[in-house]
Amino acid sequence: MMDKRGGVEGEAVRPGKYARVERERRFLLAEPPAPSAVTIIRVINDRYVTGTRLRLRRADFSDGRCELKLTQKVPISQSGAVQGLITNTYLSPAEYNVIASLPAAWLSKTRFSVPPLGVDVFEGHLQGLVLAEAEFTTDEEAQSFVPPAECVAEVTDDTRFTGGHLVQASRPELLRWLAEYGLDPGES
Template structure:
C-alpha cells in the first residue's frame, strides 16, 4: 500500500510520569538497505516489508504484509543491527504521539513522532512542553541510521 508519511520527530529528555498507562506495541525492525530504505518490521504479531523514499519530513512509503516465516528468513539478511523498541501511543489533541523507547541499539533513547495530513499542519504544530529538540531535519535520528550504530 502506497502512502505519504508527513511527520515531525523530537528527542524526549525524560518519559512522562504516566507512561505505563498508555497502550503500546513491541517493535523489532531491521534494514535490508538504507539507501533506498527497505525495512522489515515485526509489530506485535504482524509483519511488514516497507520501502521509504528519500526525504526528511515528507517521504513516500509502501508497506507490504509478510508472513512470520518470510520475516524470520529476511531477518537473517539485515544490514546493521536489529532495532528493538516499545512504541507508546499517547493522545495529544487531534494527534497521536508515537513515543519510542529503544532497547537496542541505543538503550534508553526516547524519540517522539507525530504524523500529519499536510505539510502546513506539520509546520504549524506546537509540541507539548515535555518534548525536547526537534530532530525532524536530522537524518541521524532516522531508524535506518540508528541501525548502523
C-alpha cells in the same frame, strides 16, 4: 553515494503505485511518558536490510497481537515534515521469516502511544534515547502542530535520528548527538 536523507545521490524519487507521502515531525524527550498517558504499548524489532531501503518490522502489542510488515522508505532531499515516500506490505509469518534471513542491522524499541505522539524508548546501544514522532496527513497539519512541553528539541531535519541512521550509530556517537541537544542519558 548516499545523500543527506539516506537516498542514493542523483537518483530521482519517483512516485510508486502504492507509495504515499510520509509526513512526520520528530522530537527528543528527556524521559519516557508517564504510564497514565499511554494508550497502546508495542515492542518493535526492526531489521534494516543491508544495502537497501527496506525495513522489516515485528511489532508485538501488549494485547497479544503481532504485526509483521515490510516497509520501503524513499527519502527526499529537503527539510521539513515531508520525509519522502513510504510503502508498507503486511506479511504472513512465513513471508517474514524468509525476509528475516537476509543480512540486516537491527534495533529494538518500545513504542508508547501518547496521542498525538508515538514515543519510542530504545534498547541496546541506543538505550537512553527517547524519540517522539507525530504523523500528519497534510503539510498544513504538520506546520501548525505545536509539540507538547515534554519535547526537548525538534530533530525532524536531523537525519541522525532516523531509524536507518540510528541502526548504524555507535554508543559514543549517540551520546555525542544527545549532548548537542543538552541531553545526558547516562550509562545505565
